[in-house]
Amino acid sequence: MASEPRKNPVRVSCFECPLRQKKHFRPFSGDELDFVSHFKRGDFNADAGATVLVEGSHSAHLYTLLEGWGFRYKILEDGRRQILNYVVPGDMVGLQGAVMAEMQHSVEALTPVTLCVFERSRLFKLFEKHSGLAFDLTWLAAREESILDEHLLSIGRRTATERAAYLLAFLFERGRTAGLLDDQRRHVPVTQMHVADTLGLSIVHTNKTLRKLSDRGLIQWLERGCEILDPEGLQSVANWNPGDTRLRPLI
Amino acid sequence: MASEPRKNPVRVSCFECPLRQKKHFRPFSGDELDFVSHFKRGDFNADAGATVLVEGSHSAHLYTLLEGWGFRYKILEDGRRQILNYVVPGDMVGLQGAVMAEMQHSVEALTPVTLCVFERSRLFKLFEKHSGLAFDLTWLAAREESILDEHLLSIGRRTATERAAYLLAFLFERGRTAGLLDDQRRHVPVTQMHVADTLGLSIVHTNKTLRKLSDRGLIQWLERGCEILDPEGLQSVANWNPGDTRLRPLI
């Protein structure tokens, strides 16, 4: 397995939240931290490959990914699958189900994951009492939207090679700002099947496209994952660069 | 032009908001209505084809479309364009620019449009004082996300014919719930170029694909627009059905 063995599934207190201390997240106020620690119901651990949330359900919960990689996807009746976006630590999951009628997509773990579980029914209290956190929630939703916009541009208008380069540069950037990757750890834990289902390509063509990127020294493919050798190179192939990397909120 | 001539550009008061009275929108409380009417700065009218918002800008404003059709899009440096989503009355526009650093997409009017202009700087007050409206804002963002998810599935995994059928069924549904269309008025004001740029297809192939739908009696193409003859037929070709059509919020 690509990632280290899961930590002991001990309840993680918000006060010692390992994420909050990382540099990319904005600090909480004391009040907010207090509220969130009550908002949180517990932890949820899942193995790689596990389905965390399923389309059509109307869960009583809402999650934040604390550790690991995951992805959101939809499938058509005949099994064609489209990966919509990836989930890294700090990302909120299940907001759709919490706010609207039901989930319109599923979520699967790519590595072993830990999620913070929040109680859906207390969400309205968050809006009522903590406008700063409510704003953050909207911020997160707006950012998800802008990522989906870029994906749409990618699938709709970029060539296969550009798409692949974009995706890998994007995943590296997301992993980096989530503290999963850095100059030493450059391993993105996806299979070529995941890449294919994200780019809207067949797996065979994906393989041939990735080979081109390997041949140019931009990446190296290993079993069950990809080593990002040259993030800037990928960005320039894709004609993309990461947007705003300033402090982001965390809930 | 497909739509009737623009109404006199008189300031529209929130108290007589023509949208709020339509059945698809949730009613405001008196307090909320009061607040929104102060939040609103004025109206903004634009002609068909006008660019309403441009990528990279950081506008002091935030908008709700009051009347007409528009669309959001992104372009690559060499001019390739991807239409991300369409905007109908009741849709909020520019939230990204208001919440994050700057707009990551542009918005263009498809018909003459009227927009309500809100003051960005008062947004934090909305969160502070009107948690119901703040929740609505998040609701709108979550719904936009779920639409983009479906588009992504469409472009990534549906065939050209399915994609086209999906798009037209989708546009009919959006127009219908926004009060722009009904069983009598079935005209969607897009060119084949718009369809092509939404589906990620070339214009020539789009033309040939639309012809198939015409031949099957599902649509009829007119100059600068499309008559939706059989919405359910389109839905079944695309293997898609509109989700939650319950009351939606309006800001």
Place this chain on the structure above:
DNA sequence: CGGGCTCTTGATACGTGTCAATGTTGGTGG
């Protein structure tokens, strides 16, 4: 040891893009 999952590669078929040419419509200016 077998079987599943992942990655790889070559051959061929098909969907979609590109090029080119034409017709229509509506608007503009002489």
Place this chain on the structure above:
DNA sequence: CCACCAACATTGACACGTATCAAGAGCCCG
């Protein structure tokens, strides 16, 4: 009023990108 032009829609021929089919290798795990 007509000539002209721009935008939009249409069609056929051909090229290219991508899907599909098929086969095989390496690996891990039961």
